[in-house]
Amino acid sequence: MPYEPPPELNALSLAQVAELVATRKLPPVSQWSPQHHGDSEMIIRADGRWFHQGGEIRRPAMVRAFASLLTQDAAGRHWLVTPVEKLSLEVEDAAFIAIDVRQDGDALLFRLNTDEFVIAGADHPIRSTGDPETPAIYLGVRNGTEARLNRSTYAQLVEIALESGDDLTVSSQGQTFQLVPA
Known part of the structure; x- marks a missing residue:
């Protein structure tokens, strides 16, 4: 099923935005404590583009999937977290x-x-x-x-x-x- 982007922000009321936020299913990354740690070899550039091993990730669906797994710890390090592994990634400015x-x-x-x-x-x-x-x-x-x-x-x-x-x-x-x- 192809991804349908949400309407433009100006077309939505507060109630509609709140409903979209509430119905979005995000992985419970804060509840996962995987034992395996590693390096994802990924970077998020300051302009918002994502790269893996030097190549740009151009599929918006992939970026959205990875973004749903992001966390930042108290030391400022960013991680992709799954139930089985926690992988570091470099973020130049903000995720x-x-x-x-x-x-x-x-x-x-x-x-x-x-x-x-x-x-x-x-x-x-x-x-x-x-x-x-x-x-x-x-x-x-x-x-x-x-x-x-x-x-x-x-x-x-x-x-x-x-x-x-x-x-x-x-x-x-x-x-x-x-x-x-x-």
């Missing part, structure tokens, strides 16, 4: 890229480069790093992984912040997030 955002009521809805949706909030915080002149904005995804906002998504988020005031903060699901690093 995902946030490619679109919109506000719906008190929620910020994001679309990732893997066609996944994330609703910012306590479980999916927004954090700002770098310096005030060139901030890097990240969104928590799952299992310790993050998405970096691309330039246009960052610009959209700044517009949302400016519409509600001039302090460059945004709110989502009762949480407030600074867009300028401290």
Whole structure:
């Protein structure tokens, strides 16, 4: 059965995005503790492209499958986890890229480069790093992984912040997030 990408973010309500998030079946990687550890020989470039042994993984379905197995540990290392093995991989910046955002009521809805949706909030915080002149904005995804906002998504988020005031903060699901690093 061919993959049907979800509709564009602007065509979806908060309730529809929440339903898509809730119905997505993800592997329970946080419950797996495989004994075998190794190297996947994979890298996720800063632009979101995935490579294995130097060759680009061009099939979006493969990228989505691997992305569903990603975790990041407390030391910042990324892993692909299955019930039988835990394989390291190199991530140049963030495991995902946030490619679109919109506000719906008190929620910020994001679309990732893997066609996944994330609703910012306590479980999916927004954090700002770098310096005030060139901030890097990240969104928590799952299992310790993050998405970096691309330039246009960052610009959209700044517009949302400016519409509600001039302090460059945004709110989502009762949480407030600074867009300028401290």
